[in-house]
Amino acid sequence: MSAKPQILQIGPYPAWDQEPLDAAFDVHRYFEAGDKQAFLNQVGPGIRGIATRGELGAGRAMIEACPALEIISVYGVGYDAVDLAACRERGIRVTNTPDVLTKDVADLGVAMMLCLSRGMIGAERWVKDGSWAAKGLYPLKRRVWGKRAGVLGLGRIGYEVAKRLEGFDMAVAYSDVAPKDFAGKWEFIADPVALAAQSDFLFVTLAASAETRHIVDKRVIEALGPDGMLINISRASNIDEHALLDALRTGALGFAALDVFEGEPNLNPGFLELDNVLVQPHHASGTVETRKAMGQLVRDNLAAHFAGRALPTPVM
Ligand code: 8YV
Numbered sequence: 001m002s003a004k005p006q007i008l009q010i011g012p013y014p015a016w017d018q019e020p021l022d023a024a025f026d027v028h029r030y031f032e033a034g035d036k037q038a039f040l041n042q043v044g045p046g047i048r049g050i051a052t053r054g055e056l057g058a059g060r061a062m063i064e065a066c067p068a069l070e071i072i073s074v075y076g077v078g079y080d081a082v083d084l085a086a087c088r089e090r091g092i093r094v095t096n097t098p099d100v101l102t103k104d105v106a107d108l109g110v111a112m113m114l115c116l117s118r119g120m121i122g123a124e125r126w127v128k129d130g131s132w133a134a135k136g137l138y139p140l141k142r143r144v145w146g147k148r149a150g151v152l153g154l155g156r157i158g159y160e161v162a163k164r165l166e167g168f169d170m171a172v173a174y175s176d177v178a179p180k181d182f183a184g185k186w187e188f189i190a191d192p193v194a195l196a197a198q199s200d201f202l203f204v205t206l207a208a209s210a211e212t213r214h215i216v217d218k219r220v221i222e223a224l225g226p227d228g229m230l231i232n233i234s235r236a237s238n239i240d241e242h243a244l245l246d247a248l249r250t251g252a253l254g255f256a257a258l259d260v261f262e263g264e265p266n267l268n269p270g271f272l273e274l275d276n277v278l279v280q281p282h283h284a285s286g287t288v289e290t291r292k293a294m295g296q297l298v299r300d301n302l303a304a305h306f307a308g309r310a311l312p313t314p315v316m
Contacts, residue, residue, distance in 0.1 A: 017295030057081020106160035150199030153206030
């Protein structure tokens, strides 16, 4: 038996993370197993740590299959896919990777707003398929600067989004459980429906939980309206996707730019048919620089735990 702590790895990491992880731990790759249950039954009893990703998490059944589990290290800031109640019952530690990804996630949210509002995907197609030469000028699109922006959830990511939007001379308002002292002149609007009603662009930047499920519901979506755009860089569960699709189809909502989906990567195909939707493959943190920092933090948390040191970024 190996002297290194045994780790269950839930999803793949880049090679620059895999190699040091394999060097430091005895890694069992759940994602490569054909029969996942048989694999868990076989390796579960020896597992002391789980290395997972934000969107993959670790559910109760997996946690229970690992009776010696001590720590779950999440590659991502969101830990909504980890069953925290199951961890609490057994005193299992949970860590995530905050801060290192904040600015990249904010960048992608703002980029999606610009891209969809200015029709950049269609415009590129216009050039490449010869429409520019054949048909002339590209149809006019909508301005971004100077418009009204709403930020639903002024946490670390929401704050960086709001800062960027100020640079576009946008009037920024936000919604959160309470006003934030660092929000300066940004207007606090507690009710998400009221926030949406006075926004041209509504960014969803909330940490997902059972309490925030479908916080963006039919009323919020309709308040944003036929000229409004919803941008989601948080979790799909924060939005009622059926209400969203209906509103995008009927025109009750103008546009949506989405990086996250229910059931991803197998998203509702309805989203693929709509021209007023920009879809992205959950890659808001997907830069080499940030992913390297995230991988390092996943390992630093595991190493600190097994060395008996304080965890760098504990969730609990
Ligand atoms: C993913 C994320 O973890 O930070 C989060 O919560 O969802 C992302 O950063 C990323 O896609 C890696 O799997």
